[in-house]
Amino acid sequence: MSAASNRSKADRDPAEWLPSDGSYHCTYAATWVGTKLRWDLAVDETQRQALLGLAEDCSTTTVVYEPAS
Template sequence: MSATSNRAKADKDPAEWLPSDGSYHCAYSATWAATKLRGDLAVDENERPALLGFAEGCPTTSVVARHVTN
């Protein structure tokens, strides 16, 4: 990711920002959801419909959230 695209992304969720390469949208949203699950983080009112929409549109993508224990 370039510095310019990283600044454009900032702290935006998938409802507000997606990679310019559309072929990566499913993987990006799955990674985002896995991070939320792994960290037991809340999903806000804008993220929820966006993530559910990607889940419907990405039938071959799985969300894998592994909890790491020390």
């Protein structure tokens, strides 16, 4: 991810921002969910709905994470 791309997303979640490269949407969503799971962070309903929408196109993507100690 370029610095400009990173700045454009700032602290927005998948309901507000997705990478411009559509082929990366599933990887981005899986990474985002993995981070939430790792740190036991909440997901609000808007985020949940956005992720469910993304998941429809990501049937071969697996979320991998290790719980924080």
